[in-house]
Amino acid sequence: xxxxxxxxxxxxxxxxxxxxxxxxxxxxxxxxxxxxxxxxxxxxxxxxxxxxxxxxxxxxxxxxxxxxxxxxxxxxxxxxxxxxxxxxxxxxxxxxxxxxxxxxxx
Numbered sequence: 001x002x003x004x005x006x007x008x009x010x011x012x013x014x015x016x017x018x019x020x021x022x023x024x025x026x027x028x029x030x031x032x033x034x035x036x037x038x039x040x041x042x043x044x045x046x047x048x049x050x051x052x053x054x055x056x057x058x059x060x061x062x063x064x065x066x067x068x069x070x071x072x073x074x075x076x077x078x079x080x081x082x083x084x085x086x087x088x089x090x091x092x093x094x095x096x097x098x099x100x101x102x103x104x105x106x
Contacts, residue, residue: 003065
């Protein structure tokens with residue numbers, strides 16, 4: 001199951017940020033660990049993802065992440081929501097990641 005990075009360019013101070021998401025929490029958290037993204041940056045609210053800067057985006061792509069456009073990103077989000085709604089284990093992993101990041105569980 002792959003990890004995805006979008007082409008968004010949202011400014012946050014001096015940084016330019018994009019989104020990193022995946023088809024499963026295991027894949028998302030493994031990629032975050034692989035490229036050195038702190039798990040406290042996990043964003044569970046709208047859709048489980050990490051906001052990452054351009055440098056981490058380049059690391060993610062080098063580690064195998066797939067670049068997607070906005071439409072493809074929406075498709076990834078729909079697939080994950082379908083999985084999350086029917087997979088209690090995935091929901092538990094999401095809530096554990098949210099709690100570990102100090103965020104509200106879903």
